[in-house]
Amino acid sequence: MSTVLITGAARGLGLDFVKQYAARGWKVHACARKVEALRGLEGDIHAHGLEVTDYEAVKSLARKLAGEAIDVLICNAGISGKEATILGSIDPATWRETFEVNTLAPLVMAEAFVDHVARSKDRKLIAISSRLGSIALADNGRYAYRASKAALNMEWKGLSVDTADKNLICVVLHPGWVQTDMGGAAATLTIDQSVPAMVKVIDGLKAADNGRFINYDGSEIPW
Numbered sequence: 699m700s701t702v703l704i705t706g707a708a709r710g711l712g713l714d715f716v717k718q719y720a721a722r723g724w725k726v727h728a729c730a731r732k733v734e735a736l737r738g739l740e741g742d743i744h745a746h747g748l749e750v751t752d753y754e755a756v757k758s759l760a761r762k763l764a765g766e767a768i769d770v771l772i773c774n775a776g777i778s779g780k781e782a783t784i785l786g787s788i789d790p791a792t793w794r795e796t797f798e799v800n801t802l803a804p805l806v807m808a809e810a811f812v813d814h815v816a817r818s819k820d821r822k823l824i825a826i827s828s829r830l831g832s833i834a835l836a837d838n839g840r841y842a843y844r845a846s847k848a849a850l851n852m853e854w855k856g857l858s859v860d861t862a863d864k865n866l867i868c869v870v871l872h873p874g875w876v877q878t879d880m881g882g883a884a885a886t887l888t889i890d891q892s893v894p895a896m897v898k899v900i901d902g903l904k905a906a907d908n909g910r911f912i913n914y915d916g917s918e919i920p921w
């Protein structure tokens with residue numbers, strides 16, 4: 699049996715990752731601040747209350763799951779940091795929060811769970827990033843969000859090198875622009891068009907994909 703751990707699992711893309719993996723018979727560790735949303739879902743789902751910036755709670759969960767093999771770790775929880783979008787409205791508190799959730803928390807998760815992933819069969823460490831974090835494709839505005847995802851990308855590239863001796867596959871994925879609370883109703887993709895496609899990409903990852911930035915449809919995104 700394969701095991702996945704997902705953060706931000708109570709709504710949006712995270713909730714659908716839970717449903718997709720549970721439907722395939724995987725053991726799912728679903729981490730969310732509001733675990734009520736996970737009640738009544740079918741499958742081998744283990745709900746864990748987790749605020750990803752509570753680093754003691756992250757370590758405590760890692761200790762609770764010590765000895766378990768986690769095939770796929772998906773650091774999905776994220777915020778848009780909307781208030782820090784344009785020059786003239788840069789708010790340091792929003793910047794700090796955006797970086798805390800989008801950048802520092804995934805790295806702390808990776809650090810806490812690297813051995814769980816390393817002892818698994820699949821050994822995949824996935825961060826849900828964004829095309830908006832691509833420096834090559836940079837556009838205006840959304841400073842905090844873009845910078846937080848660019849920094850997340852750099853972290854994952856670093857992890858792909860640092861964990862080479864553990865044969866992990868460290869990949870950052872862009873889900874597309876998706877109709878979630880974050881993406882909004884005008885987004886071009888439904889959750890059904892994004893998450894199953896990302897699961898397919900994750901399924902197909904090979905050792906040679908370590909350190910790549912990949913779109914939900916499997917195409918390459920330039921850093």
Ligand SMILES: NC(=O)c1ccc[n+]([C@@H]2O[C@H](COP(=O)([O-])OP(=O)(O)OC[C@H]3O[C@@H](n4cnc5c(N)ncnc54)[C@H](OP(=O)(O)O)[C@@H]3O)[C@@H](O)[C@H]2O)c1
Pocket residue numbers: 705706707708709710711712730731732748749750751774775776777799826827828829872873874875876877878879880881882885
């Ligand atoms: N939707 C898009 O178009 C799009 C595009 C590119 C990248 N992404 C990325 O995809 C990921 C998921 O986004 P989404 O569209 O599903 O957004 P969403 O609908 O707003 O959901 C965000 C999820 O993250 C969780 N979260 C936020 N801060 C958290 C924290 N401090 N601790 C624990 N959980 C936290 C939320 O939990 P609560 O319910 O407790 O708030 C929620 O489950 C994010 O990393 C986002 O940046 C999305």
